[in-house]
Amino acid sequence: MPDGHPSRRGWAIGLLIALLALLLGLAPPAQAEPVRIVDDRGRTVTLPVPPQRIVSLLPSLTETVCALGACDRLVGVDDYSNWPERVKALPHVGGLEDAQVETVVALRPDLVLAATSTRSVARLEALGLRVLAIEPRTLADLRQVISRLDQALATGQGAALQAGIDQALAGAARLVPPAARGRRVYFEVNSAPYAAGESSFIGELLSRLGAVNVVPAALGPFPKLNPEFVVRADPQVIMTSSGSAARLDERPGWRGIAAVRDGRVCAFTSAQGDILVRPGPRLGEGLRLMAECLASPGSRAP
Amino acid sequence: MSVKPGRSPWTLAALLLLCGLALVTLGLAVGSTGWHWPLGAAAPDLGQAAILWEIRLPRSLGAWLAGALLGLAGAVAQGLFRNPLADPYLLGSASGASLGVAVLLAATGLSSPATGWLAQLGITGAAFAGALGGVLLTLALARGVQQTLRLLLAGVIVGVVLGALSSLLLLRLPEVMRTLQGFMLGSTGFLGWSAVQVLAMSLAPALFVAVALARALDALALGEATALSLGVPLGPARGLLVAVMALATGAAVAQVGLVAFVGLVAPHLVRLAARPTHRALLPLSALAGGALLLAADVASRWVLAPQELPVGVLTAVLGGGYLLWLMHRRPL
Numbered sequence: 001m002p003d004g005h006p007s008r009r010g011w012a013i014g015l016l017i018a019l020l021a022l023l024l025g026l027a028p029p030a031q032a033e034p035v036r037i038v039d040d041r042g043r044t045v046t047l048p049v050p051p052q053r054i055v056s057l058l059p060s061l062t063e064t065v066c067a068l069g070a071c072d073r074l075v076g077v078d079d080y081s082n083w084p085e086r087v088k089a090l091p092h093v094g095g096l097e098d099a100q101v102e103t104v105v106a107l108r109p110d111l112v113l114a115a116t117s118t119r120s121v122a123r124l125e126a127l128g129l130r131v132l133a134i135e136p137r138t139l140a141d142l143r144q145v146i147s148r149l150d151q152a153l154a155t156g157q158g159a160a161l162q163a164g165i166d167q168a169l170a171g172a173a174r175l176v177p178p179a180a181r182g183r184r185v186y187f188e189v190n191s192a193p194y195a196a197g198e199s200s201f202i203g204e205l206l207s208r209l210g211a212v213n214v215v216p217a218a219l220g221p222f223p224k225l226n227p228e229f230v231v232r233a234d235p236q237v238i239m240t241s242s243g244s245a246a247r248l249d250e251r252p253g254w255r256g257i258a259a260v261r262d263g264r265v266c267a268f269t270s271a272q273g274d275i276l277v278r279p280g281p282r283l284g285e286g287l288r289l290m291a292e293c294l295a296s297p298g299s300r301a302p
Numbered sequence: 303m304s305v306k307p308g309r310s311p312w313t314l315a316a317l318l319l320l321c322g323l324a325l326v327t328l329g330l331a332v333g334s335t336g337w338h339w340p341l342g343a344a345a346p347d348l349g350q351a352a353i354l355w356e357i358r359l360p361r362s363l364g365a366w367l368a369g370a371l372l373g374l375a376g377a378v379a380q381g382l383f384r385n386p387l388a389d390p391y392l393l394g395s396a397s398g399a400s401l402g403v404a405v406l407l408a409a410t411g412l413s414s415p416a417t418g419w420l421a422q423l424g425i426t427g428a429a430f431a432g433a434l435g436g437v438l439l440t441l442a443l444a445r446g447v448q449q450t451l452r453l454l455l456a457g458v459i460v461g462v463v464l465g466a467l468s469s470l471l472l473l474r475l476p477e478v479m480r481t482l483q484g485f486m487l488g489s490t491g492f493l494g495w496s497a498v499q500v501l502a503m504s505l506a507p508a509l510f511v512a513v514a515l516a517r518a519l520d521a522l523a524l525g526e527a528t529a530l531s532l533g534v535p536l537g538p539a540r541g542l543l544v545a546v547m548a549l550a551t552g553a554a555v556a557q558v559g560l561v562a563f564v565g566l567v568a569p570h571l572v573r574l575a576a577r578p579t580h581r582a583l584l585p586l587s588a589l590a591g592g593a594l595l596l597a598a599d600v601a602s603r604w605v606l607a608p609q610e611l612p613v614g615v616l617t618a619v620l621g622g623g624y625l626l627w628l629m630h631r632r633p634l
Contacts, residue, residue, distance in 0.1 A: 098473070192489065219609060227491050228357045229334035229608035252494030253356035 037152050039133045040116045047130070050154040051111035055093065055104050057120075060136055060280035061113045062087055064146060067281035068155040076107045082274065083282070105129065111152070136279040137221075138201045146281075161281060168284020173208055175291040181210035183294060186235035186259070189277070191244045193230070194222050201279050205287050209294055211237070227251060235259050239293055242267035266293035309575055311582035318589035322366055325596045329362030330354055332600050334608035356494070364493030365599035365613070366592040367501035368554040369564050371508065373591020375550035376565030377572075377584050378512055381519035382543045383453055389566035390433075390551040393453075394460030397468070398436020399429040399548075399555035400486060404468045408475050422500045422556075430552030436460055437544055488559040488614020490599045497557045504553035508546050509588060515539050515546075516580035523580075561614045563621025564591050564598075570628065 034048040055076040056062040062081040065074060071084065076091045078099065091107065094100045099120040104112065105127055114121050115135040125131050132152060136142045143162060150158025185206055187196040196202035198213045200221035206213050214233035215223065231253045238248065238259040245267030249255045259265055268276060268289065275286045331337060333353065372390065379388040390396045406428035443456035468486070518539040521529035529536055554561070568591035572583060595613070598620065602611040 193491070223609045224612075226334040226603055226608050226610045228353060231353060231357060232334055250494075251492055252360055253352060256352055256356075 035151060035154070037132065037148050039148075040135055041133050043133075045130060045132050045152075047111070047152055051109075051130075051152070053107065053109045053111075054153075055107055055109040055112045056081065057093070057096070057099055057112065057114040057118050058135065059083070059274070060278040061115075061134070061145070061149070063278065063280035063282060064149055064161075065113070065153070067161050068146070068150055068153060068157050070153045070155050073153070075109060076104065099124075101127070113149075136201075138279070139204050139283075142201075142279045142283065165281060165284055169208065169287055172284055172287035172291045173210075175288065176209050176211075176295050180295045183211055183236045184214050184233065184258075185211040185237045185239065185294070186214045186230055186233065188238065188240040188244060189222055190241075192224055193227055194224050195230075197221050197223055202276065205283070205290060208287065209291055211290075211294055228253070230254070231257060236262070236264060237294055238265045239290065240265065240267065241273055242269055262298040264293075264296060264298045266296070311576055311578045311586060314572070314576050314578075314586055315582075315589060318586065318593055321593045322589065322596065325593060325600060326359075326362045326366065329365070329596060329600050330358050332604045332607075333358055334603075337604070360495045360498045361490055361493045362596060362599070364498045364501055364557065365490045366596040367498065367505055368490070368493075368558045368561070369568075369595025370588040370592035371501065371505055371550040371554040372561065372565040372595065373568030373587040373589070374505070374508060374512060374584060375547045375554070376567075376591065377569040377580075377587035378519075378543055378547045378550070379565070380569055381522065381580055381583075382540065382547070384522060385454065386570070387454065387566070389563075390547065391461065391562055391565065393457040393547075394436035394440040394464060395433040395548055395551045396436075396555055396560060397461040397464040398439070399433040399552045400560055401464045401468045401471075402428040402430070402432020402435070402552070403556060404471050405432075408471055422496050426500055426504070426553050426556040429556035430549055432464075433548040433552040433555070434545070436464055437548055441544075486560050486614075487612035488561040488617070489610075490558050490595075490602070490613050491610060493557060501553055501557055504549055505588070508550045508553075509585060511542060512546050512584045513581060515543055516584060519543070519580040519584075558595075559614060561595060561598075562618045563625070564595050564617055567621045567624055568594055570624075 034046050035050075037045050037047070039045055052073055053075045054065065054070070054073050056065060056074060057078045059078065059081045062074065062077050063083055065071065066084050066087065071086060074087060074090055076093050077087050079092045079095045081087050081090075081092075091103065093103045093107070096115060096118055099114075099118060101120050101123050104120070104124060109129060112124055112129050112131045114124075114131055114133050116133045117135065118133070121131055121133055132148075134145050134148060136145045142165075146162055146165075147158050150156070150161075187202055187206065188194070189196050189202075195215045196206075196213075197215040197219050198207065198217035203213050203215075203217070203221070214230070214235045215225070219225075234257055236258045238245075238257070240248070245265050248257075248265055249260050254260055272289055275282045276289060278286075375390045375395075376388075379390060379393060380386055382388070383393075403425055406425060440453065440457045440460045443460065444453040518529070518534045518536070521532045521534045522536075524532075526536065551565075569583065569587040571590050571594075572578070572586045576582075576586070578586060595617065598616045599613050602613045602616050605611055
């Protein structure tokens, strides 16, 4: 039959055109290639489209996501994330040790940001979630984390954020007068006492200010010290939490430490402590707190 | 055993005292710089003297006193419950004491347990109350001390539950969590003169009352009926002994945190060397406990100097190892 052929060919051509149109319409021209990111475990995480529902399980990552302008894509955060203010309204899903797997899954995230030490990572992945495990521990790490998050979320603001942080860091470093440079500093992380050593990122910040950390790099980033070590090292400035600061002079032998004698003990509130211990976008602010502390004239005449 | 366990208590006491003295001397020489003999130094500068006097001496004495309190508490518990495995830790008193301290720290927002005089007393009080509560709860669950197995099981249960409550408190209050974690590992790092005073003031009455009641413990060792027939007022004697145990445990826990096994091992060591009656066993166990904890403290400063091992970790490893060896030699 001669009239059957043209109609069948017409069908085939129409179908082809429709398929082509469908393919063209689906694929956005900018996102032809899926983004591949290698995380801190060495695993490659593939993101076909920029994630829109993100759960962050680490405060410094929460802060970085928000600083990249993607705060509205967060649908859940860990219990300790408290900055910027708006994340406090999001569902809180537990901490490093006790992230609630069920709650995270119920939030239907298309990306979970976690620390490498987060216990629930394996469980979350087994449940089919896409997990990016990145944990900033040093200033160099932070740079990497910003660029990888920028890439993953396609915010295009990574370079600007990095430049802003660098500028804030440089500005803070200028706050320290030459006379205050070279002061011996003891940074106490908690009263056990654990200290921040030269190799921790707090130590890195201190050395940017020209301060001398009394805890050498050889002891590791956060060593538990014999308190006698601090008395011997005789730091000129002590940075600690406001809870410990008030009672430093009651510790055996600490009254004689130069910092305690001269009143150069800086008591950081817990909000300030958050800024200091999180390698995130507020590092410049943290460095400014340290710089102001270092430059303080002391409350008692030496 | 080749050594006859018949050595005179006086010889043993002298030996243990000598051992304690030697360890205190060693404690003066070991600090954040590792081994460093203080008196032989060419120029004993002022800072060195302050470190010796204000840090190492009170720390060493404090560790000895805390160990003595734990040893005494262990000996009292083992006599009172007629069980060689009774220990302040197995009867819920140590976990009660640490819960008491945790509640106090959480309520007052203190973030550093090493503080002045009044705070020391407050913490000791809280630990004492917690220890007493823990023991009483155990006794109530076991319906008295008659059945050893019930008692030990109840003690383990109370210990686990109170420990869980402490952990819950920690999770709810992350700001004091790290301090309390350090506390639960046991630490002798911040023992100062005020702590030494509180410990000594607790040890003196505890030892006095315990030795005064030594006859009751001896009688109890022969069984309850015998004790009653000997005219021992069991009720009041037991009450007082439980209080002594709680005071000794509470004072020690308040100052050095949870330090395991010293109370259990000290009386065993004494019994290995001699077979004394309680009048001698109680002070001897105190001497042995003091020497044990001080030795552990010196080691904890020395091994990684200037970093520190938590002393509780060290005593747990050493004490646990010793108990295993004991079980291996003499199947219980």
